[in-house]
Amino acid sequence: AQKITQTQPGMFVQEKEAVTLDCTYDTSDQSYGLFWYKQPSSGEMIFLIYQGSYDEQNATEGRYSLNFQKARKSANLVISASQLGDSAMYFCAMRNPGNQGGKLIFGQGTELSVKP
Amino acid sequence: GAVVSQHPSWVICKSGTSVKIECRSLDFQATTMFWYRQFPKQSLMLMATSNEGSKATYEQGVEKDKFLINHASLTLSTLTVTSAHPEDSSFYICSATGRGVAQPQHFGDGTRLSIL
Numbered sequence: 001a002q003k004i005t006q007t008q009p010g011m012f013v014q015e016k017e018a019v020t021l022d023c024t025y026d027t028s029d030q031s032y033g034l035f036w037y038k039q040p041s042s043g044e045m046i047f048l049i050y051q052g053s054y055d056e057q058n059a060t061e062g063r064y065s066l067n068f069q070k071a072r073k074s075a076n077l078v079i080s081a082s083q084l085g086d087s088a089m090y091f092c093a094m095r096n097p098g099n100q101g102g103k104l105i106f107g108q109g110t111e112l113s114v115k116p
Numbered sequence: 117g118a119v120v121s122q123h124p125s126w127v128i129c130k131s132g133t134s135v136k137i138e139c140r141s142l143d144f145q146a147t148t149m150f151w152y153r154q155f156p157k158q159s160l161m162l163m164a165t166s167n168e169g170s171k172a173t174y175e176q177g178v179e180k181d182k183f184l185i186n187h188a189s190l191t192l193s194t195l196t197v198t199s200a201h202p203e204d205s206s207f208y209i210c211s212a213t214g215r216g217v218a219q220p221q222h223f224g225d226g227t228r229l230s231i232l
Contacts, residue, residue, distance in 0.1 A: 031217055032217060033217040033218050033219075035220055035221075037223075042225075043207060043209070043225065043226040043228070044223060044224075044225045044226060045160075045209065045211070045223035045226075046223075047220045047221075047222065047223075050218065050220060052217070052218055089157075091159060091160070095217050095219075095221075096217065097217050102148060102213060102215070102216075102217065102219065103150060103162055103165055104150075104162075104211075104221055106159045106160050107159065108158075108159050109157075109158070109159050111157070
């Protein structure tokens, strides 16, 4: 079965420090995509970063990087130099080619709070 | 990046009213659109997958007659909550995507529905 697991319901980080949000996944597919989204309190879902299953290098987008460990089936999000505006819910998600229409499977989410 | 417009942002209406929510992809042709429901502090729950010109595929447990989905064009999908009741109050959010496992879903800003 395909599944995404985020084991950290809530995380705190001091402003300007780095933080890692955990994500593990389960799939029998060889080809899949992993995504991270940010959801502020206003509700919109903001796409942050993508990692393909065949990508050999970890994805990076500005202050966001994805620590992809394929053998361990983990895709942790690293946010460097945290800012107050990073306080939000963060969702890890997976897209598989076999899923009808390419639907995303979401994790439970991690609520990140950045402290000044 | 890709833009998905969702209207309205807020709806407050009386029990028994039907409510229509629109989701438009503004700058790309979305092969598939998705409708989600989200309760506070929880993950997104997929309700249905909508493909242009065909019937929507509903997830298990979602009432097709209660949540009517129409995908008339590659840029527009609508969700109608028929005869809404207080238990239908929730945050509804749509997304649109193109083909391929690497394609992220682009989300609308969501609709907060409150049924009195």
